[in-house]
Amino acid sequence: MEEKRNQIWAFIITGALILISVVYYRVNAYYMYLIAYIWFGFAYGMMLQYGRFCFASASRDLFAAGVPRMAVGILVALIFFSFIQAVLASTEMSTFHPAPFGIHTLIAGLIFGVGMVLAGGCASGSLYKIGEGNGTSFLAAFFGLCIGQAVFVDVKWFNFLIPQKWVDAAAVNIAARNIPAEKLTSSFDTYLAGYVWNQPTLQLSKTEAVQNALPGVSRYFVADMLVNAMIPAALLLIVIYAVWMRKGFMKKQAKAKGGAATGLGDDVAGVWSMITASKRTTMMGIVIGITAGLHILVMKGMQIRYGIGNFGELLTRMGHDADNGIKGTVFDPGYWYITSQEGQLGGWILQKLGWNMRDNIFFGVNNGLPDPWRNPALWMSFGIIFGAMVMARLNNEFKFKLPKGELIAWGLMGGILMGVGSRPALGCNIGAFFIRVAGGDPSGWLYGTGMVGGAFLGVKFFNWWTERKMAKEMEAF
Amino acid sequence: MAMKFEKTGDGTYMLDVCGYVCPHPQIYCKKSIEKMAEGEVLNMVFDNPSSGETIKQMLDQAGHELVEEKKEGSKTIFVIKKG
Numbered sequence: 344m345e346e347k348r349n350q351i352w353a354f355i356i357t358g359a360l361i362l363i364s365v366v367y368y369r370v371n372a373y374y375m376y377l378i379a380y381i382w383f384g385f386a387y388g389m390m391l392q393y394g395r396f397c398f399a400s401a402s403r404d405l406f407a408a409g410v411p412r413m414a415v416g417i418l419v420a421l422i423f424f425s426f427i428q429a430v431l432a433s434t435e436m437s438t439f440h441p442a443p444f445g446i447h448t449l450i451a452g453l454i455f456g457v458g459m460v461l462a463g464g465c466a467s468g469s470l471y472k473i474g475e476g477n478g479t480s481f482l483a484a485f486f487g488l489c490i491g492q493a494v495f496v497d498v499k500w501f502n503f504l505i506p507q508k509w510v511d512a513a514a515v516n517i518a519a520r521n522i523p524a525e526k527l528t529s530s531f532d533t534y535l536a537g538y539v540w541n542q543p544t545l546q547l548s549k550t551e552a553v554q555n556a557l558p559g560v561s562r563y564f565v566a567d568m569l570v571n572a573m574i575p576a577a578l579l580l581i582v583i584y585a586v587w588m589r590k591g592f593m594k595k596q597a598k599a600k601g602g603a604a605t606g607l608g609d610d611v612a613g614v615w616s617m618i619t620a621s622k623r624t625t626m627m628g629i630v631i632g633i634t635a636g637l638h639i640l641v642m643k644g645m646q647i648r649y650g651i652g653n654f655g656e657l658l659t660r661m662g663h664d665a666d667n668g669i670k671g672t673v674f675d676p677g678y679w680y681i682t683s684q685e686g687q688l689g690g691w692i693l694q695k696l697g698w699n700m701r702d703n704i705f706f707g708v709n710n711g712l713p714d715p716w717r718n719p720a721l722w723m724s725f726g727i728i729f730g731a732m733v734m735a736r737l738n739n740e741f742k743f744k745l746p747k748g749e750l751i752a753w754g755l756m757g758g759i760l761m762g763v764g765s766r767p768a769l770g771c772n773i774g775a776f777f778i779r780v781a782g783g784d785p786s787g788w789l790y791g792t793g794m795v796g797g798a799f800l801g802v803k804f805f806n807w808w809t810e811r812k813m814a815k816e817m818e819a820f
Numbered sequence: 821m822a823m824k825f826e827k828t829g830d831g832t833y834m835l836d837v838c839g840y841v842c843p844h845p846q847i848y849c850k851k852s853i854e855k856m857a858e859g860e861v862l863n864m865v866f867d868n869p870s871s872g873e874t875i876k877q878m879l880d881q882a883g884h885e886l887v888e889e890k891k892e893g894s895k896t897i898f899v900i901k902k903g
Binding site: 395397399400403404407408411412413460463464472475480587588591620621623624735739740742744747748750805806812813817819 | 822823824825826827839840841842843844846847848850851852855867868869870872873874875876877878880881882883891893894
């Protein structure tokens with residue numbers, strides 16, 4: 344009976360999204376651009392839920408339980424995605440752009456890493472878990488990624504951390520970019536315009552050394568794909584195997600061989616066994632990597648088809664230019680991305696409640712503040728939630744779980760840390776790590792290192808907390 | 821909200837972490853097994869699907885046996901024998 348009901352719900356949700364897509368298309372064919380985001384989001388949601396694909400789990404489960412399942416899945420996804428990124432870059436079909444590189448990336452990753460462990464899911468993981476009915480993830484996403492992030496980019500609360508040289512540099516930089524001085528209001532604005540904009544961006548294939556050394560498109564495959572993504576990913580797989588898996592695997596091998604010595608062949612078998620230990624996660628890693636690449640191809644194709652570089656131009660053509668920032672653009676990453684669009688939803692809600700959210704660079708200049716139903720990247724996030732919901736319903740894994748007790752505190756704290764941690768590096772586990780590493784930007788690894796460090800601290804805290812609760816339970820024994 | 825870890829008989833334990841989300845079910849599972857002796861059995865009840873995959877691999881790596889896996893609605897029950 345429940346199975347039947349779940350199937351009906353899966354059809355209703357999918358049908359509703361098809362209907363929404365048809366309505367958008369009938370209103371204006373330009374909304375095909377937004378519809379593409381919906382369905383890529385839907386596909387991500389299904390894959391994330393099926394593969395239990397969560398970046399928080401990658402480092403957290405290694406430290407907390409010694410399980411490499413998710414770390415392996417992400418590295419596999421990265422390997423496949425970097426190949427497709429290189430193909431797209433070599434055919435000038437990539438929408439990828441590197442980010443300013445600096446110590447801020449590491450610090451932001453650290454804050455985000457603690458947050459994702461407390462919240463029980465990363466930015467994309469929290470969305471797919473909302474689709475499973477998880478109320479804690481909803482708290483983290485709504486109050487942290489949406490409201491928390493929007494507040495963070497708009498307040499002056501952190502001015503005491505801003506050195507005078509950033510204030511001076513910000514004034515110069517906004518004048519050089521023809522940004523009105525009244526848009527430079529928040530602490531984040533000064534940090535962004537006075538510090539981040541002065542940091543260099545780095546994409547290996549675009550460096551002078553690589554351009555001189557490697558001819559033609561080979562630089563995308565050698566520098567961006569092999570050097571920046573595949574080789575480090577392969578090395579990490581070997582390190583994970585050596586630290587967490589090798590001892591147990593060799594013990595099993597020795598037992599199977601009746602005590603005979605083990606060798607290199609056993610190690611190769613051990614790495615393969617680690618990769619295939621969770622087939623559903625590894626399989627989804629491959630599929631997610633390929634889908635993320637196809638997503639870039641489709642968005643770039645649409646940009647060429649409509650002769651645009653940003654969805655804001657289509658909004659202007661449709662008469663919705665008020666949705667845009669003063670540059671005539673809205674947040675439109677052109678690939679898989681989380682957090683900025685949630686910040687826009689939070690900003691939109693606060694704006695409706697009377698808070699002026701357009702008087703800053705983040706919303707007022709760069710990303711705009713479109714109504715949620717005309718926000719392409721936000722539709723991708725909704726797509727993830729609904730795609731995960733359909734998959735969870737089909738597998739009878741959907742259940743509304745209201746957050747109770749301590750989970751409310753962890754969800755809120757974790758969500759706010761993720762919201763705050765995703766801004767200084769201009770992205771989260773997807774935008775600042777996954778996409779950048781695969782695109783040849785080493786700052787992705789810096790963010791990833793921070794995330795792993797933050798996850799380690801988060802696990803240390805939870806280990807202490809759960810040990811305390813277990814001791815209390817065992818008093819009755 | 822509270823987790824339950826009870827001794828239900830001679831060499832058998834029950835861990836109920838329904839309502840908990842990641843990473844709590846896997847951490848409580850690991851810690852419960854650490855408190856038990858070899859050969860003892862843990863009945864673990866949880867309703868967070870994402871934890872199941874991790875717990876299975878954790879048991880396999882540590883040499884514990886997943887004797888039985890049952891579904892009761894959205895709840896999952898793992899019967900685990902410490903190895």
